Amino acid sequence: MDPEHPNIEHQPSSVQMQDVMDDAARWQVKIHEHGMMALVDVMPRLVPVGSTADIAIVQAARVSYGEGTKKINEDRGLIRYLLRHRHTTPFEMVEFKFHIAMPIFIARQWIRHRTANVNEYSARYSIVPDAFYHPSAENIRAQSISNRQGGDEPIDPATAQQFLDYLDRCESQYVQYTDLLDKGVSRELARIGLPVNIYTQWYWKCDLHNILHFLSLRMDSHAQQEIRDYASAMFAIIKKIVPITAEAFEDYQLGSEHLTRLELDALRTGKPIETTNKREIDEWQAKQERLGLAPISMES
């Protein structure tokens, strides 16, 4: 009992507990040359020995479903059921806090995910470190023909070199930045001439439901490769903390295929998809390939 607050009862845990982060201060992964992602905290941090943080999902779900369910569903089955049927709030009971260093062009995409709590490094208050995202020549992608927002094939070496020279020139602004700071220009203004491949960092806290949403969008092949690298690193980390949910996510979301009503009709009838929209037709053809189905000819 707390003598100052006698009405607050401290109830000891009835089972032995363990730290889901193995008593580590952070789990850090290097990303690209200057980037990193570090898990700094998790809720629940302490779980019964032999359990994982998945237990918080089960615990929350059983409040709504009652003890009776416990006998019918074992934990793994319940979590898989909840994810398959797109339940949300039990997964919001688990939270992750990351410390992340990424280039500003990635941060701009990332910040669109509005359900996280974010605190970013202030370039008005502090001097921006001299670190830029500078891909190697073989990682410079040509503009994709199929995806206007993307890049895929590697580009020819001469153009890759031209791109790297262009980045070098952008990054050389850093010398001017520090020079102008030395001459008394305010930090909040001096930084505005720096390119978007310079690094920023933030603390990012988000619940598991919204992290899975973030991952499903940012691990997808339509997302930019650089943010995909971060999303994949995040998934590798959370997989260690919530392995049952991560497995269900891989089975029911990452590795799944969504079919529209028009696509289902085409499947059922064996006829071409009922649309003249070229993009939709192309998407259906790509899905049929992924599903291992013989494409249904548009001629028939």
Ligand SMILES: Cc1cc2nc3c(=O)[nH]c(=O)nc-3n(C[C@H](O)[C@H](O)[C@H](O)COP(=O)(O)OP(=O)(O)OC[C@H]3O[C@@H](n4cnc5c(N)ncnc54)[C@H](O)[C@@H]3O)c2cc1C
């Ligand atoms: C491949 C790709 C390309 C993109 N291209 C562009 C682009 O060209 N231009 C552009 O501007 N953006 C672009 N985006 C960003 C995209 O449109 C979304 O803003 C971003 O993915 C965040 O998605 P979200 O709103 O579902 O996620 P979150 O903000 O994390 O929200 C999660 C969910 O919470 C709910 N929610 C959150 N906030 C609200 C709210 N205020 N009102 C109602 N519901 C809410 C919604 O259901 C939402 O799906 C792109 C994203 C991807 C993945």
